[in-house]
Amino acid sequence: MxxxxxxxxxxxxxxxxxxxxxxxxxxxxxxxxxxxxxxxxxxxxxxxxxxxxxxxxxxxxxxxxxxxxxxxxxxxxxxxxxxxxxxxxxxxxxxxxxxxxxxxxxxxxxxxxxxxxxxxxxxxxxxxxxxxxxxxxxxxxxxxxxxxxxxxxxxxxxxxxxxxxxxxxxxxxxxxxxxxxxxxxxxxxxxxxxxxxxxxxxxxxxxxxxxxxxxxxxxxxxxxxxxxxxxxxxxxxxxxxxxxxxGFVPDQGIYLRTALAMIERIWHWFEPTRAIKLYKKYAVYLAANFVHGHSLWPELVRGHTREAMADNAWRILSRFPQVASTPNAFLFTA
CATH class of the missing domain: 3.20.20.70 (Aldolase class I)
Structure with a gap:
């Protein structure tokens, strides 16, 4: 269908x-x-x-x-x-x-x-x-x-x-x-x-x-x-x-790869100040995927540079936090 x-x-x-x-x-x-x-x-x-x-x-x-x-x-x-x-x-x-x-x-x-x-x-x-x-x-x-x-x-x-x-x-x-x-x-x-x-x-x-x-x-x-x-x-x-x-089946590492791809593309298309703002808005939705997303989001967006955002993603998502069956809509802000 x-x-x-x-x-x-x-x-x-x-x-x-x-x-x-x-x-x-x-x-x-x-x-x-x-x-x-x-x-x-x-x-x-x-x-x-x-x-x-x-x-x-x-x-x-x-x-x-x-x-x-x-x-x-x-x-x-x-x-x-x-x-x-x-x-x-x-x-x-x-x-x-x-x-x-x-x-x-x-x-x-x-x-x-x-x-x-x-x-x-x-x-x-x-x-x-x-x-x-x-x-x-x-x-x-x-x-x-x-x-x-x-x-x-x-x-x-x-x-x-x-x-x-x-x-x-x-x-x-x-x-x-x-x-x-x-x-x-x-x-x-x-x-x-x-x-x-x-x-x-x-x-x-x-x-x-x-x-x-x-x-x-x-x-x-x-x-x-x-x-x-x-x-x-x-x-x-x-x-x-x-x-x-x-029938695409996501694997365990897809959240990290997607976050890194978003960081790379946002900084490619936008100047740093806007890029930070856009990435932090996206990161709310990224965090909503996880059982403890409310505590992960502040960790994902610490800092004010592309390098900091990438380091955060590696540090947090490479540990494969527990994924919720559906994203937590209460975290969505837009």
Missing amino acids: LSAVLPVGRRELDSRLVLAPMAGLGHVAFREVLAGFGGFGFMVTEMCNALAVPSENRHSSAVFRWRDEEAGRLVCQIFGGEPQSMARAASRIEAEGFMGVDINMGCSVAAICKRGYGAALLRDPQRAVAIVRAVRQAVGCPVMVKFRSGWGNSPDLAVDLAQRFEEAGADLLTFHPRVAPDRRSRPPRQEHIRAVVEAVSIPVLGNGDVFSAAHCSRMLCETGCAGVSIGRMAVARPWIFAELTA
Whole structure:
């Protein structure tokens, strides 16, 4: 099922699992490490400001940065609140050779919503649909929308918007079944995914709290979604896609090797100050893999240099600390 063809616009992908967009985590260095394992249909960038994208320098931008070889399976997510600026950003994205454009209507962070972006667009359905239509008219590549249940407990708004997004030209929807005020305080409502799936004819990806193969299977079976968008679990275990689609079996040393690869790639792509910040954010997810991860994380991030981070990883992970069956979600901070 997971390796069955996933149609997205005129594209056909060989996996129904995708990397979700994650601010501060889904950067080019992490994607390069994840790509080494494979098993995904496509990856999504961190969210990029639509106002900045048309003139952004890909070689110095913190988020609008990619490897040429990943572009064919990379979707760029944009956020904004005005149809024309979103369309201009989408045009640049298509011209750069990305697989597609993803429109952010799911971010519920206050700094984003107070500007009328992200999940705030769900309060203004007419503007949300106008953005999808403008992006569709601007590009020929796949257009996707990531959104959530809205601001109330009923799935009715999400169902209505899903239908209108399809009519406006969206090729794929990624749906997170939580209301915006929840953040992660309550579990996702799987029945909301099913309601959206049944309302449209385009593929719908489910998203939210998928931390194991069992969680993934349950979401697929209970909701009928076309595939699953995985975020935090993929940061903790970047081989999760290969594990679920190709039977990849991780060995005891994979955590050390992955940590060292992340250190090497983060310092390759980013200047030292940002690299330290990004690695420390990643290390929370690395530590979450272990039974005593809460005490390992401070040890993993001691110091302020690449060499210190590598020494920490060698010292701690070469002892093969006990691995938890699933990562400790209470350690996840993003």
